[in-house]
Amino acid sequence: MTSPAPARDTSWPPPGIIIAPSLLAADFARLGDETADVAAAGADWLHLDIMDGHFVPNISFGPAVLKALRGRSGLPFDVHLMIAPADPYIAAFAEAGADHIIVHAEAGPHLHRSMQLIRSMGKRAGVALNPGTPAEAAAAVLDLADLVLVMTVNPGFGGQAFLHDQLAKIAQVRAMIGSRAIALEVDGGITPDTAHLAVQAGAGALVAGTAVFAAPDRAAAIAAMRGPAAGRASQGHA
């Protein structure tokens, strides 16, 4: 199955600050409506957190949920695999409609193979780094990477506090990326307050669960995290 093409971004990484609401903080009884709602509120990507109760101490949802939502949204699906092993499930997520598939550097001994596999399926490949993992863990796969995801909480749960000690690593990854066409994404504890710290350190894409889904005005929350410079908030990207 092919995903709907991203509506706006003709270059990679996309210009401006990307906001990717994490569905983990949505009302799970209304996932289709929640997806449409954040798209209308100005989300750029939809972040889908896949947890296996093994790599992380929580279980979320799998490819069947992705597939069901794929028919409801044209947003790029940014799929964050917190599962080990990841490789046996990559095809299922690709076929279900993922646009980006992100694997953890810590999830297995064959990160390079995982990235090759994602690319071979025509999807954008990402590598995620836990807070306890150094930036260098991504270095050997940068030529296969479309995204690097720096975790600013320990993965497994939404609603945790931003780990400020990860800001130096964001800057380090930004320097490592150099002129490569790689999006630098940050995930965990992003709020309007921490968003600008992450962006100052070099982030170009921000995942936000609680700060979007629990906000009384989701469009305002997304605009606040994107910052005043982007100037495209509230346009509604369904």
Ligand code: DX5
């Ligand atoms: C954590 C997930 C995050 C999480 C972010 O394991 O990877 O994407 O949903 O949630 P907030 O924004 O609430 O920290």
Ligand code: ZN
């Ligand atoms: Zn995530």
